[in-house]
Amino acid sequence: MDIWSKDKRSDVMSRIRSKNTKPEIDLRSYLHAAGFRFRIHRKDLPGKPDIVLPKYKTVIFVHGCFWHYHADCNEGRIPSSNSKFWQTKLSKTIERDLSHQAALTAAGWQVIIIWECELEGKQRLEQTLRSLIDKIKSYGQDA
Numbered sequence: 761m762d763i764w765s766k767d768k769r770s771d772v773m774s775r776i777r778s779k780n781t782k783p784e785i786d787l788r789s790y791l792h793a794a795g796f797r798f799r800i801h802r803k804d805l806p807g808k809p810d811i812v813l814p815k816y817k818t819v820i821f822v823h824g825c826f827w828h829y830h831a832d833c834n835e836g837r838i839p840s841s842n843s844k845f846w847q848t849k850l851s852k853t854i855e856r857d858l859s860h861q862a863a864l865t866a867a868g869w870q871v872i873i874i875w876e877c878e879l880e881g882k883q884r885l886e887q888t889l890r891s892l893i894d895k896i897k898s899y900g901q902d903a
């Protein structure tokens with residue numbers, strides 16, 4: 761079933777990115793440069809976290825603001841056309857995200873969500889990375 765008009769479809773398709781998106785790669789090279797060792801897309805963990813730091817018992821998801829419906833963000837919104845379809849789709853994604861996070865937390869993992877918009881702009885990026893590293897390290901010490 762073709763649910764989108766041609767214009768809408770190309771707009772949507774341009775938003776679809778596969779794994780190894782640019783922000784995710786940037787984040788990985790930064791963590792690597794900072795001396796962290798990690799695995800990526802571990803299929804044996806709920807939700808296949810984008811980055812897994814076993815030593816710190818921490819997993820990181822890099823979430824696209826649109827696809828994971830980032831609240832309080834311009835990108836996290838229900839499109840006005842086909843809004844019912846999107847509402848259903850996005851709320852399913854949120855439900856799935858939350859259940860993965862709950863399962864990981866229950867298994868003793870620290871779950872960190874990085875939103876794509878938090879990696880935009882030099883200042884915001886630096887702030888995000890600093891607090892990310894703090895979170896990673898402090899959890900490792902407590903455990």
Ligand SMILES: [Zn+2]
Pocket residue numbers: 825830833834835836875876877878
């Ligand atoms: Zn956002």
